Amino acid sequence: MHRSTTGTLYLLPVTLGSSDHEAVLPMEVVNIARNLEYFVVEDERSARRFLSKIKTTKPVRELSMRTLNEHTQDKELPDLLVPLLNGHDIGLMSEAGCPGIADPGAQLVALAHSKHIQVKPLVGPSSI
Numbered sequence: 001m002h003r004s005t006t007g008t009l010y011l012l013p014v015t016l017g018s019s020d021h022e023a024v025l026p027m028e029v030v031n032i033a034r035n036l037e038y039f040v041v042e043d044e045r046s047a048r049r050f051l052s053k054i055k056t057t058k059p060v061r062e063l064s065m066r067t068l069n070e071h072t073q074d075k076e077l078p079d080l081l082v083p084l085l086n087g088h089d090i091g092l093m094s095e096a097g098c099p100g101i102a103d104p105g106a107q108l109v110a111l112a113h114s115k116h117i118q119v120k121p122l123v124g125p126s127s128i
Helices: 027-035 044-054 074-080 105-114
Strands: 008-012 038-041 064-067 090-093 118-121
Touching: 008 027, 008 105, 027 044, 038 044, 044 064, 074 105, 090 105, 105 118
Parallel strands: 008 090, 008 118, 038 064, 038 090
Antiparallel strands: none
């Protein structure tokens, strides 16, 4: 993973419905997700289920997950960026395939940009 003064915020697409990740996600995307330790997710249960399917390098129970959904207040967003500011990469996952379009992830991406944090969207399924 990328290491510098700040980490990279990866916009991780996930499978929609019961799709097999091998059929819809490029291997590069799966490899990036497998090696991340920090995640911002819309729903922790479904995120853990997805990460278990792709077989992360660390046990899923040891991964750091923070929730970002419609109930997250704007004042909570800066705290979600702390691992990035400490040099760790984060995977942003939504329930809609590719995050940052029609979900709360767009607010986190805007905040990351304002702090000059690199944001890398990765290709995969999208609800649109």
